[in-house]
Amino acid sequence: MVTLKIDGKKVTVRKLSTVLDAARKLDIPIPTLCHHPELSPFGGCRLCLIEIKGYPKPVASCTTFAKEGMEIITASPSLEKLRRTTLELILSDHPKDCMVCERAGDCKLQELAYFYGIRENRFEGERRIYTKKDNNPFVAREMEKCILCGQCVRICDEIQGVGAIDFAYRGLKTKICPPFEKDLDCEFCGQCVSVCPTGALTGKMWAHKGRQNFKEVETVCPYCGCGCNLTLHVWRNEVIRVSSKEDTINEGWLCAKGRFGYGFIHSPDRLAKPLIRTAPKEGVDLNKPQNSSRFTIHDSQFKEVSWDEALDYIAVKLKETKEKYGSDAVGGLSSARCTNEENYLFQKFIRAVIGTNNVDHCARY
Amino acid sequence: MTNSIPEIENHDVIFVIGSNTTETHPIIGLRMKKAVKRGADLIVADPRRIDLVRSSSLWLQQTPGTDVALLNSIMHVIVKEDFIDKKFIEERTEGFESFKDSLDEFTPEAGERITGVPKEKIVKAAFLYGDAVRPGIYYTMGITQHTHGTENVYAIANLALMTGNLGRESTGVNPLRGQNNVQGATDMGCIPDFYPGYQRVDVPGIKQKFEKAWGVKLSDKPGLKAPEMIRAAIEGKLRALYIMGENPILSDPDVRHTINALKNLDFLVVQDIFLTETAELADVILPSACYAEKNGTFTNTSRTVQRIRKAVEPPGDAKADSYSISELGKRFGYEMNYNLMEDIFQEAKKLWPALVGVTYKRISKAGLQWPCPTLDHPGTPYLFKGGFPRGRATFTSVRYRASEELPDNDYPFLLSTGRQLFQYHTGSMTRRVDAINMVSPGAYIEIHPDDADKLNVRDGDIVKVTSRRGSLDIEVMVSERPLKGLVFIPFHYREAAANLLTNTALDPVAKIPELKVCAVKIEQSNK
């Protein structure tokens, strides 16, 4: 453990903590655009500069270990001037289209520009222009908005272990792209999107679905057994986006299915009415497309009925079977897609009401 | 899982066998990669060059279905090199001596002969695992979906027991559950031989407890397991089936067999969010609410009970599954009325002490891992800390037994089926997400380049794959991933349903079908 003083306040942190970690522990805000607690230190944006007593010049707090007895100043007129100039430089190479930007209101750069009140820019000059290569269905890449914080590159390499993107070119022309500047072709986990501080990387499926006033609902992913925590962004009875928070068991990481696989919720194929068979059972034609059932089978073989009609019918048929062949001629298959409560009720129904232990679920597949 | 997910990153050795973790459990896969980054050695045993192989220090490419021989020969070396934990064996296990003798024949040479894994690698695996301080074993259906799946699991248990690698932090045996709430469905008693909380239906006293709680007489005859129900339907012994959220036509082996079974029923109710392949054969279809439209809890693979919350209203008249079950109960004169979802949970807790400490309030932010017996219990990140519930753990000697249907002259290729990153299970959900369909549009068969040469097929060609049960036309993906002679088809795609081909042979104990091994032939397609 080391103890140091930041802005006059003492703080004790573990060895090998950075000065930024220590300041965050004290809840002292130091602006950063490239830092991520789970990723390796980068030191690219140069906004988190601080002064350390006895050091000849300011250093980046994200890449300086806290040492015993350090005395640190996180805000001084000269530091604020340096930060302001750095911000001006970043903004001089950034489009000013916050009006229509997907991330407006949720953009770290916009927020800092707001705090520092940067309206005019003394450094207007050449900006990077890109031809879009954007045929993938998940990640919208507006690379003009990229501030080269490198978080996407690091998360893809260090967390995801994929390395689909990296820095390319030099000088002002530096950009982040897949090899040979091809279009993105990767696992589409969207982790890069989740860490992008600006509107450079956004999810295509949540474009123009709403930036504000959505409700956030905390829940759990319906796919594999990892149990990742999801935050559903809900606007007018529609899930418009899925994200995950850093303080979850999945540390905020999600895969392609968890992050982008929510479209089925509002699929037009969803069953909306109880159905009762009206025609004899045919086989199952697996060569028809997935969504064909709703339009063909649905209408030709079933009719829509009320819940009462459907439930009455089921009750009659199950009773009939039970009476005729005994309880053990009835079975129930439940599902991992159902909740614990539903599964409990289901087995209780089969056991207590039908009277058989013929209940199972899909664990074998 | 005996451990929790965050513990993964502190393993010093991770042994993944029969789990394509980064595709089937991507976020657990990330933790494994993190562990590797922090210095852990990763051993991967898989017939395919799965993504994890890239991060591994050792890859054992065994012939599918030879896991017992592989594990036994690793254990042979562990005994020989004296990596065993004598104290653990003495204090916490029984039957080691006779088990030890059963390993004699499984020399690394014998292991190499059966599994195809070079003996040096078998020895290296034994040294890595045997010498580890905090090793974890991870497996999924590559281990279980065999006619000898139970033996595979016993072999894994033996390995962990003889080295004393159970019951410590970041040390244990971790089967990964493939679906979001498989753990919960099992916990809650949706299995034919157990009531909620793994309480046997045929043990006296337990039945009485449930009869008292539920106010009815109960049967003490263990019921049929899912594959047995399908068989019973064919045989006419099962006449009515109520399926809640399942799609066995695509997920179960031998699609034709499953279709015949379901058609043979007098009455089939399917409750689902889509008109699935299975629902096409239903007499009544009930529209369900999906996960985003209901409240309740899911239990993940690491026994963590977590809250799910209603975010949107279900479409049209669709309703949460609890509604239809309660309403049906009512129609049978059995009231199942609960004011709140948590009331159901409360009732389950009363019958299963391991959940007593879990309340909706306590898990409002983060979940709790059962066992959690009291309201101030912090949950149990890893199991068997103080000992095993049944006292001493028993070593079970297992002998290697070949899979049921192996390649022969007529059906020269070995087919394994499984999952792929983008799609999920029978595709009823993911295949309705346009973006996912764009990157993962259709089925394919992975064929080793040498086999492709022999068959004279190239990437993108359509071939006809036939087994003794059926055939399908499918696109070729020439790939270095599978072993020579092995082909792989993901089972998510209805238009080339892998389960048209698979074998219904079951493991005699767990009744799990042998989806990882069957014999097929491959021909040029007329299409």
Add this chain to the structure above:
Amino acid sequence: MNKDIAIKVCAGTGGVASGGEEVLSAFRNSISSAGLEATIYEKCSAHRVGCRGFCAKDVLVDVIINGEKTTYKHIKPDMVARIFDEHIMKGNPVTEWIVGEAYFNFHNKQTKVVLSHCGEIDPEDINAYIAVGGYKAAKKAFASMSPEEIVDVVKSSNLRGRGGAGFPTGIKWELGLRIESDIKYVICNGDEGDPGAFMDRSVMEGDPHAVIEGMIICAKATGSHHGYIYVRAEYPLAVKRLQMAIDQCKQSGFLGNNIFGTDFGFDLKIFQGAGAFVCGEATALMRSIEGKRGMPTPKLWRSAEKGLWDKPTVLNNVETFANIPRIIMNGANWYRNLGTDRSGGTKVFSLSGKVKNTGLIEVPLGVTLRDIIFDIGGGIEGEKSFKALQTGGPSGGCIPAEFLDTEVDYESLAQVGSIMGSGGMVVLDETSCMVNTAKFFLEFTQAESCGKCTPCRIGTKRMLEILERITSGNGKEGDIELLEELGHHIRATSLCGLGMTAPNPVLSTLRYFRNEYESHIRDKKCPAAVCKDLITYSVLEEICNGCGACKRACPADAVRGKRKSPHRIDPEICIKCGTCFDACKFKAIIKI
């Protein structure tokens, strides 16, 4: 009559570019076609030698007959026959081709330590190196010195990092020795990237074994068993010769397992860089070896603690390593006494620009800039006056005449606003525009910025844009202040040395030549008449005799006038290419 004849042909990159290989084969042909008389010549060999420094006079050829050396300059293949006939056969040197006084002045004021073998021995033959005492130092280090003793010698020699930053080499080695680790690395930084600098290349080409020997001694001193030489792929000859040298060392048991018969192993590999300037920065270089993009990483750890693949790493420059064998053999005192109090030894510079003698030089630290420019360099070319000396490459600064008596050292050069750097020296005279010079260097650093940190990526670009504005006549009041602010900002906030020093050319010229900036901005004039947009060409009518040379030469048809009467340049059409200026024999065209 027995004669001992040796012919040495400069075959460094400079020599090869001027036709060294052809000259060499011409000599060889002559010798073999004279084979009939071979009995006369008991020993006559012709071989290639590494760069000998005075590249301006390439191809340089030494003809040594019975120990008497004659050096020829500017030799072309067709000149070989005459040298062979007259000098070698008949014993009469071809006097008009022999190097003159300038050549001797160029060499006499220098002290050759690192360059002492360059141009003297065949760099492709380990025996040539051994013959001049090579690998004695390494053998000594292995036979009779402990790692601590080696470190002590290097420490007290006052040798400092020749890559430019001047970190004391002994202290670096001591850190490397003290850290305990299963794996340690020694890296030689041969990624010489400054425009116009070729010190390290010449050493790698001319004396590769010295570099390797230095690394072997470092390996012993720090307990490292793995080494890399990072050379840019644009130095193919250096790569080739280093590889030959490594192979020869392995055969001789100087590299590999059990070197010099001990149980110590040292494995050395060459890693070829792809030519990014920033890869000369230590952390970027190590990332590059790791297979990542060469980008500087924040120095949370010293390289000696966590360097290549997070293992302790000692990284030194080519020249630093090449000094080591001499220090071990001649002792720390000898080396320390060559230099100043704070830094021992000599430093190699590449002297270029507007001086008479350009090329590689090696001087003891503490020599004055004046000595270098006017004695070794022979003074300014033509009848121009000295304006400034640019040192340290694109990261350095410009030193004006008033500081010509500054003694060359890390601290003293920093004091006058420049740096030692890796050793580039460009002499500027009155025809050099300081704003343009600053712009030239900034263009380079901006283009070579790795793009990682904001000030270097965007800040240098904005500075460049301001300089472009100023040199094109669009400078505004306030631009100088903005340049200064940005310059200080970039210096204070950049992540690595490239960014921190990138504003130096601008800041140092602003310090000493601010008036030139002001003329560009206020008067829209370039005092040195360099910036195209700020100069006009006109004809002095009193001198012009109407010869029409300028008119014929003008590519834009901007020159008007009748034959034999004074011409005129139409400023509207003139594209300021300067062709007329060069074409006029009567100096009747001026640019202002």
